[in-house]
Amino acid sequence: MSSIISVANLSKTYGSGFKALKNVNLDIKRGEIFALLGPNGAGKTTLISIICGIANPSEGRVLVGGEDIQTSYRKARSLIGLVPQELHTDAFESVWATVSFSRGLFGKPKNPAHIEKVLKDLSLWDKKDNKIITLSGGMKRRVMIAKALSHEPQILFLDEPTAGVDVELRKGMWEVVRGLQQSGVTIILTTHYIEEAEEMADRIGVINKGEIVLVEDKTTLMQKLGRKRLTLHLQNKLGALPESLSQYKLDLCNSGATLVYDYDTKGERTGITSLLSDLRTAGIRFNDLDTTQSSLEDIFVDLVRTS
Amino acid sequence: MNHRAIRAIYLFEMARTWRTLLQSIVSPVVSTSLYFVVFGAAIGSRISQVEGVSYGTFIVPGLIMLSVLTQSIANASFGIYFPKFTGTIYEILSAPISYFEIVLGYVGAAATKSIILGLIILATAGLFVPLHIHHPVWMLAFLVLTAVTFSLFGFIIGIWADGFEKLQMIPMLVVTPLTFLGGSFYSIDMLPSTWRTLALLNPVVYLISGFRWSFYEIADVSVSVSIGMTVAFLAICLAVIWWIFRTGYRLKN
Numbered sequence: 001m002s003s004i005i006s007v008a009n010l011s012k013t014y015g016s017g018f019k020a021l022k023n024v025n026l027d028i029k030r031g032e033i034f035a036l037l038g039p040n041g042a043g044k045t046t047l048i049s050i051i052c053g054i055a056n057p058s059e060g061r062v063l064v065g066g067e068d069i070q071t072s073y074r075k076a077r078s079l080i081g082l083v084p085q086e087l088h089t090d091a092f093e094s095v096w097a098t099v100s101f102s103r104g105l106f107g108k109p110k111n112p113a114h115i116e117k118v119l120k121d122l123s124l125w126d127k128k129d130n131k132i133i134t135l136s137g138g139m140k141r142r143v144m145i146a147k148a149l150s151h152e153p154q155i156l157f158l159d160e161p162t163a164g165v166d167v168e169l170r171k172g173m174w175e176v177v178r179g180l181q182q183s184g185v186t187i188i189l190t191t192h193y194i195e196e197a198e199e200m201a202d203r204i205g206v207i208n209k210g211e212i213v214l215v216e217d218k219t220t221l222m223q224k225l226g227r228k229r230l231t232l233h234l235q236n237k238l239g240a241l242p243e244s245l246s247q248y249k250l251d252l253c254n255s256g257a258t259l260v261y262d263y264d265t266k267g268e269r270t271g272i273t274s275l276l277s278d279l280r281t282a283g284i285r286f287n288d289l290d291t292t293q294s295s296l297e298d299i300f301v302d303l304v305r306t307s
Numbered sequence: 308m309n310h311r312a313i314r315a316i317y318l319f320e321m322a323r324t325w326r327t328l329l330q331s332i333v334s335p336v337v338s339t340s341l342y343f344v345v346f347g348a349a350i351g352s353r354i355s356q357v358e359g360v361s362y363g364t365f366i367v368p369g370l371i372m373l374s375v376l377t378q379s380i381a382n383a384s385f386g387i388y389f390p391k392f393t394g395t396i397y398e399i400l401s402a403p404i405s406y407f408e409i410v411l412g413y414v415g416a417a418a419t420k421s422i423i424l425g426l427i428i429l430a431t432a433g434l435f436v437p438l439h440i441h442h443p444v445w446m447l448a449f450l451v452l453t454a455v456t457f458s459l460f461g462f463i464i465g466i467w468a469d470g471f472e473k474l475q476m477i478p479m480l481v482v483t484p485l486t487f488l489g490g491s492f493y494s495i496d497m498l499p500s501t502w503r504t505l506a507l508l509n510p511v512v513y514l515i516s517g518f519r520w521s522f523y524e525i526a527d528v529s530v531s532v533s534i535g536m537t538v539a540f541l542a543i544c545l546a547v548i549w550w551i552f553r554t555g556y557r558l559k560n
Contacts (some may be wrong), residue, residue, distance in 0.1 A: 014560060053401050105312045
């Protein structure tokens, strides 16, 4: 797949001297859903703002659909729909008027049929004549998505699309995003809900302190960094671990009632067999055991902590 | 040229005008009528003619300018300040639209609104005093030039302001005094000579003088100087706006 967005050596230093982005290189493939993860203040929004033309880069270059965002901004920007993180709306406008306004702003001729489709897809059709101020937070969020889709963009940026949206609506929004991807739209989303990235994304990028720490296919990432955890529920509580088990990275939890062992699935030896036999030799018995696969969230937390 | 975007911004701003009709049209008309009652009828009846024109008639061009100036600044500054305040400016900045087109949309709408307002006030004045306009084309030209220039000035204030207080400050503390002292209600020839010289530093004097000339062919300064000064102010505003967009001042960080 070819790149639809190509970010090269991008840096951003704010007037205060704060370096929000440090030499970022990133390629977004045409048609993918790319999730950008990172803690607060990592530079996610700054990166999006620069690509969309809201902030100026300090150094580096960004191409959108092959067009430079600074020298060929009209072509570059007309490919992009942006849904910012904050709910910025014109309170006294009707839903229909504000979505039509966005289409005009992006230089597209009127097309009521398209606006109607967008509003229906986002379950906003029956609210089209309502003033935005009368809508709930979840609806306002969808109005902002409708505005971004009004001019039929090839790329959609969703900055924290489901913040403050209830579970059911969130699932509905995922459906919308998947539908958009099927229609050929490239989607870049940032999120705090890691399950969202796990659920939606084809590829995942992690940004921390202004640097891209990792970009990987989601499935590869899960395999590569996947850890498993073995939990043993002991018959008798242990005061301390016997000396014979000190070679294992074990944690005694639950005031000595459970023993936790973390291991790497990618390692050649997981060490489970020898651990179990050493436990028997030490006379430690257990009632039950279970294993859990680490989630993207654990992976993410690990990455951010070590980077 | 993204003409659809200019149109979208222009119509959006005009729709805001119609939504706030009371505040944007009715209230200036009411306050101007009050000026006519107080200065024209009550006080004016005790003042003899000014340069061959009755006092009530004499103040009409000044009153129109007073409203056009303040409303142009108010409209344009609010028009661009409000999206900054609510955050909806993100959409304008991310749209495929040049700075020139943004200014055309916002300033065009603000100027249109104050031209309409100026004409309404002119019609209202016709109800109070007899009016005869010697140079209607020049009158319109001055009206348009002033509305555009001061809408540009308002646009600059709207971008500069980072709070509602600042938004009000320049119109209240600078523009209103300059307008009152700019000969809205008197000819600067009536001033003692020191004050007269000082008054010539006030740009509003030239606007009102030129505008009054288009009505009655009486002027404090020559018409060409009036036009020159107005165009000069227009050029300064354009230069400042060019600088704002080039540097992203208060818009992009």
